[in-house]
Amino acid sequence: MSYKKNIPEEVHPWHLPPKEAIALQNKLSSQLRDEPLSLDSVSHIAGVDVSVKNDVSQAAVVVLTFPEMEVVEVRRAKRPTDYPYVPGLLTFREGPVLLEAFQQLEIIPDVYLFDGMGRIHPRKMGIGAHMGLWLQAPTIGVGKSHLTGSYDEPGPEKGDMSPLTYKGEQLGVVLRTRTNVKPVYVSAGHRMDLPSAIALVLACTPKYRLPTPIRAAHNAAGEY
Template sequence: MQLHPRHAWTVTPREAVSLQHDLRGEIDTARTLPLAEVRLVAGVDVSVKNGMSRAAVVVTRLPDFAIVETVLATRPTPFPYVPGLLSFREGPVLEEAFSRLASAPDVFIFDGMGIAHPRRIGIASHMGLWLEKPTIGCGKTLLVGQFGPLGPEKGATAPLVDKGETIGVALRTRERVSPVFISPGHRIDLASAVAVTLAATTRFRLPEPIRFAHAAAGTL
C-alpha cells in the first residue's frame, strides 16, 4: 500500500509536540463516508513489551467479518511512553505494517484516539495523514473531554466535549456495558465514524476488526 510519510520518527518529545501542532490543521473531519460504500474495514492495534512493538493490521469484509488479510510487523520501540504522544511510539512499526498491505481498506479503525486528543491529533488522525484514507479512533478509556448522561441501550451516544468543542462521542456498543470513545481520525466526519463503528460491532464491546487486530498483535 502506498503511504505518504510527513516526517521522520526520530524526534524528542518536545519536537513531537511541535509536529502535532504543525500537522493538526491538515486533519479533515468533514467528509461523509456512506456506509453503503464501505466493504473492507481494517482494525489496527499495537502490542508493546520489553522494548519491542508488534503492529497488527487485520482487514475484514462487511457484513460477514471474513478476514481478507492480516499483516504483522515487529521492531524495537523507538520512543518513551508519554501521554498524548502515542503515535510517535507506535507510528514506525505501523508504517512498516501498512506498507505490506496488499488490499485497499475503505476505512481503518484504530485502537486509540482520533481528534479526541489534547492537541486534536491522536494516532488515528496522525497515521491517517500517512494513509490518506478514512480513519477512526476507538478508545477504550477517556483521554480528554467530558460527556453527559448516556442511555443504557446499544447505539446510545453522548457528545464528548473539550473546551467547548465536540471532539467525538461516548458510544455504547453493547447494552449496559462501558462505552468506547469514538472520534474522527482523518477524511471522515463524526456521524460516519459512529455508523461505521456500529456496523463493525457485533456482540462484544469492541468492533470486530479491532478484536482481530488485538488477537493478532498478541503479547510479545
C-alpha cells in the same frame, strides 16, 4: 506494485523530543479533513492495533470484508520499542511499526479502525487521526478509556451516546456499544466525519464491546 507506493516516503521524522512532537501535532492537525463515508461504499475495513512486551512492539493490521466481517488479510510487523509512552504522544511510539505493517497490505481497505483516539486529543491528533495523514485514507479512532475532554455518562442501552467536548468544541462521542457495558470513545480521524464514524463503529460491533476489526487486530498482534 506494492502498497508502499501509496504511502508518502516521509511526512515527518519520528524521533522527536516531546516539545517538538507537540509542535508538529499542532501543525499537522490543520491538515485533517472532514468527509462523509456512506456504509454502501465500504467493502473492506481494517482493524489496527499494537502490543508491547519486553521493549518489542508488535503491530497488526487485519482487513475484513464489510459487512460480512470475514478476515481476508493479516499483516504484522515487529521492532524494538524506541519511544516512551507519553500521554498525548502515542503515535510517536506506535507509528513507525504500524507503517511497516501497512506497507505490506495488498488489499487496500476503504477505512481503518484504530485502537486509540482519533480527534479526541488535546491537539486533535490521536493515533487514528495522525496515521490517517500518512495513509491519506479515511480513519476512525476507538478508544477504550478516557484521555481528555468532558462528557456526561451515556444511557445504559446499546447505541446510547453523549458528546465529548474539549475547549468548547465537540471532538467525538462516548458510545455504548453493548447494553450495560463500559462505553468506548469514538471520533473521526482523517478524511472522516463524526456521523459516519459512529455509523461505521456500530455496524462493526454486532456482539462485543469493541468492533470486530479491532478485536481481530488485537488478537493478531498479541499472538505474533
